[in-house]
Amino acid sequence: MEGRVHSFETMGTVDGPGIRFLVFLQGCRMKCLYCHNRDTWDQTGGKLYTPDEIIKKMMTLKHFYKASNGGITITGGEPLLQGEFVVELLKLVKKSGLTTCIDTAGNVEITDSVREAVTLTDYILFDIKSTDPKTHYNLTNSRIQMTQAFAELIKEKDVEIWLRYVLLPGYTDSEKDKISLAEYANSFKNATRIDILPYHTMGIEKWEQLGFDYQLKGVEPPSPEKVEEFKEYLRKNTKLSVY
Template sequence: MSGRIHSIDTFGTVDGPGIRFVLFMQGCALRCDFCHNPDTWDTAGGRQVEVEDILSEIEPYLPYYQGSGGGITVTGGEPTLQAPFVAKLFKACKERFGLHTALDSSGFCDPTHAGELMSYTDLVLLDLKQLNPDKHIRLTSQPHDRILKFASWLSEIRKPVWIRHVLIPGHTDDKEDLSLLGQFMGELSNVERLELLPYHEMGVYKWERLGKDYPLAGVRPPDEEEVKRARRIIEESARSVGTAHA
């Protein structure tokens, strides 16, 4: 079975535990204003590979992944668009190398499409962009109904999740929106960690190279105090839901 990929990072340290092989899949249905990989959007881009091709790329670095408690993370783009390929890859990584597997996803996926994939996935890094429905559409071009359904399904099947949220001043840092995120997290039974990712401009050059106007031009990254404030709001809101359910 073949898949379409964008690129590979053999020494990832921020996409799950330990040192990781990070595979960027090609194709995404969202059009996030802050995307730092807009060159992954086109489903016809990238290059076509077989599972064995990826296993051959992984093998020389196995001592680093295994010795650090790391593994493989598949991201994108949106990896669930190629769920059958990723499922086969994860299955092979587990059977041949005993690797920990992580999926970095927006959650824009029908659960019925991801059943087999989840059976070989140890951890989901779930990117929740914005809980306000109107703001989510403005920020990503798509509604978030499917994303919330996918997140709730992951909770039902007890799949370990790290919630990721990109903190963008003026776009995703409103107190009400952060409270909504915390409340939603508090309703889930499987959240192991919250990763607040400060907005950055490192992908702007890719927009320029593609001839696209960058929608967030002039938006500054949040400072340390703003990140601490956001975390406090989210965690307090999540705890309030947990207390209410106790």
């Protein structure tokens, strides 16, 4: 079996515990306005790799990953669009004793392989785009229902979840958003942490280089005070570690 891979990173430190080998899988059906991996969207792109070939790459730095309780993070794009491939890769990594993470926005049909992948993995990094259906659609060009069904699936699993939320001025930073995010985060009994990620403008250049129109031009990153306000509210109103 082969999977479509966009790229690799060998020393990831923010996408799961410890030092991690990041595999960016190719393909995503969402169209997030702030996507900083715009070149991962095309489901026919990327380069083909077998799970064995990926493991071989990862193993060259195994001692770093092992010593830090790290491992592999399968991200993208939307990795679970290649569910069968992810399952095969996870099975191989588990044999090596390293930890496994899937970084997903959950915009996928719940197939047998998706169920198996979320059962096999140690961690899921779940990206909450917005809790409001209309904003979710405006921001991602995707309906919220599919991601909500995925959220219900992972809530039932024995898997540790880290939530992630991009704070985007004018879209996801209102008082209502803050309250709703805390409520939604509390509905994940197996979530231990939430990361509030301030929107940044570093993706603009990539969009322009690829010849695409970046619609968030003119939107500034949130102020440090606004970011702190969200974090503080979540610290007070959830049991999660907030970063």
